[in-house]
Amino acid sequence: MDRRRFLRNLLSGATIAALGPALLHGGDVLAGDPAEFAAGLRERPYLAGWRQVSAEAFGPTTVQLEGRLPADFAGTLYRNGPAWFERDGFRYEHWFDGDGMVHGWRFGDGAVTHRGRMVQTPKFQREQRAGRFNTPAAGTTVPEPVAIRNNDDANTANTSVVTIGGRLFALSEAGSAFELDPDQLDTLGPVTWRPDLQALPFSAHPLRDRDGSWWNFGALSMMGGTGLLLWHIGADATLRGAHVLEMEAPGYLHAFVQTDRHLVFLLTPFDYAPAGSFFESMTFAPQRACEVMVVDKAAPDRVARRFEVDFTMAYHFGDAFERDGEIVVRTMRLADVAQARSPHRAAMFGHHGPAAPAQLAELRLDMRRGHARWDMTGIGGIEFPMFDPRSPGDRGARLYMPTNAGDASAPYFNAVQMVDPATGRRELHRYGRDILAEEHVFIPRPGSTRPDDGWLVGTLLDHARDRSGIAVLDAQRIGDGPLATAWLPYAFPLGFHGHFAQAAA
Template identity: 55%
Template sequence: MNRRRFLRHALAGASALALAPAWLRAQAGRNGPAEFTEGLRAHPWLAGWKSVGGESFGPSTAQIEGRLPKALAGTYYRNGPAWYERAGLRYEHWFDGDGMLHAWQLGEAGISHRARMVATSKFRREQRAGRFVVPAVGSRIEGAESIRNNDDMNTANTSVLCLANRVFALWEGGSAIELSADDLATIGPVAWRDDLAAAPFSAHPLRDDDGSIWNFGSLDMLGGTGLLIWHLDRQGRLLTTATLKDEQHGYLHSFAMTARHLVFVLTPYRMIEGKAFFERLRFAADLPCRIAVVAKDALDAPRWFDADFGKVYHFADAFEHGREIVVRAARHGNPSAARSPFSAAMRGEVADSDDPVDLVELRIDLASGTARWVETGIRGTEFPTFDARADKPGRSRIYAPIRHGLALAPYPNAIAAIDVRRGRMAVHRYGDEIMAEEHVFVPKPGSRRAGQGWLLGTLLDPVRGRSGLAVLDAERVDAGPLAMAWLPYAFPLGFHGAFSQQA
């Protein structure tokens, strides 16, 4: 097939990249900063959703409590939405904020931090205009101007990919945006191949044992159905792509991977008229999830399974045991609330979460062709991470922020190391006032046994107005941090990060 015709064939029956699908043509929002500011005065923890006031910060030296391990050296990159307000208007959806990339530099000299807005075409356009002019996925924008493709509204606000000394800010609906690893200056979008410019490259790529990268892009983001599968080598060169077709609309934010297979769980949904994408979207709890199991050496021969409805944003580990694939996931209990997490906080209002999240297992029986969800009894976990080096199936510990004991905010205030197989959990509670974000696992240099490493996790202390970084021994989480580093200022909560051992 002619490469330049690839997307036209992949999206047969869907909108072309140069056309704006209906979900990009959102209308006006009514939320304002004044209401949020009023709520913030009464509830300091709403600082987790406060807009930043500048395009860049630092470099700043963090104040360290405890002792940083000598062998831990490199940069921890974090990404998340940070710019929520313009010209008296405020986004209504957490996923809409423009991305800010953070770099925590760790080494013998201590810990330093810098942060910079990702200068996407959307962000630059709205900086020039001084107001919101680009459609958003969750908020209605009055008088939104036309766009050419997905990258015109790419916020680059979700995750980070470190690949061959290069750094990319990721969003689920468009291109990876490359930034300078040194000063976080934006270089621009990366197509991986010319005819794939602006094609969705999701925010959750997975790294294989050989260093290569697997990822997907949802064709629903282009008005179609199905997936685009990506495979890059360890240097960032495109090895292959494939399309995965399905007639049912299915939403997915991430995927899972075993040694031999990729696993995609598509949550069914329907669309109603009006408003922005996430307000028009209705997860269809009366329909089954469609599950594609794709052998890495046979991308064109997926096996499809159905399971009872379940809404998952993030997966933990996955493994094969005989003829069964087991995937661990954070499953949301309230599909309606999952469309717009912490929507009350975005408005400056206080509301306890009405979206319980359980750690569950999806068990896919390759012999019988069936799939089912199995409860683990573990509650309240999101943003799970793990060490993939387990020597036996199912032995990986899962690390996840949780809410433990009294907490000032309806948000995690602790980090847990979870042994699902034994039903055990080791917890460190940061305190009533601290808001704990995702913690990533970093292997100790030269180590081989699973769990030998550190956890790096960012924190928000809204009462003292500061953001921080915690370093814990992954094998002794309940012993508390080896070191904590605090900045003299605070940032809004982010989503995902990645550690690069290049100092």
């Protein structure tokens, strides 16, 4: 049997399994109450971060910048996140379930123009017509779900966004990338990289290599299939390769990390007992070790080295580097395993709940001896790490991420910081008591090769004034505060991840 036919047959079986017990199981309906959430919102205005949008589209809205941008700063910040949580008296209970809305913040001529559009997936369009949720969800049991043909029938396209070869893609965990028009944000449809790979998972955290190509994965095992699907996409947005890597046991992963030579996958063990949706049915297993899979980029069709390391739960990674036969991976380690399964669950119900920040941990992989261990840095209260991709590959990078600082009216981030784990140096800007700060994307200064020479751009929610905004900071002078800020006359819920597309010179 030729290689492509083998891959097609293997993935076909995995797809059928994915549409079986994990997604189509029925059960008792467990969901939030829109009236209960509305009552909570009146008492706690910060819950606007988990409030449904008021319309399918926003803008274009142009607002003036407060402050001044550098002359060489130009482009668009794209953001994605769940935004549609309620229908017909039924509210999702899991933050990850909301249908995706992509935002575009375009900078130019001393102003910023904002657009927001719901991603018009088959799921969203079908439920708009029906007036109710009728599709299996990741974290909420939905009553009387319709039959679905493949993963894209349930795809929410709600987690991240990326541009490759000038094309814009909205991403989630369990299905295809959905292509959007980069200017108007209109949905063009799901992307099929090759006919035999239709509707297979293309995760929300692809990584750009130094040669301009992109790596990504699809978690077949957590959907009822077997293995890990490894994607390699060229800088021109065409498929270079797709391979299935064998996993020794089912493991959950949301993201991965790379060095100049290797890809590293941390698989968190879990048990699965059908009890509704996927997250309702799965339980992380801290009594078991995590499997770590290391793949050589020069041989992406096989695992180069496997490790076992003490259990941890992590959604997001910072950087990774290699030196003297050791790979060091930086990740955001979540201490509360139950909360990790459903982040900000209380907020989705309209209740006050604890913050869910992570701690920075370093995973050390001895490639020569096969040993693995965790080192804790003592740095906590963080999430959504970013770094300068130009950083050298043989030492750690500075990390940029939101954090909590001082008095705050919400159990969410209200500041942004730079942390240098090697030296312990930290620089911070606090936005204020009533400002919720989201992920801040690093933007290299055009024409510069010096690491950390660039800017941060991040989105904000001012719940006291019910408005969303954006800020740009000098990455080397975060403590000085924003170079420029802009506020919209409306607000929308918190998102997850973004990507900055720099304008052509």
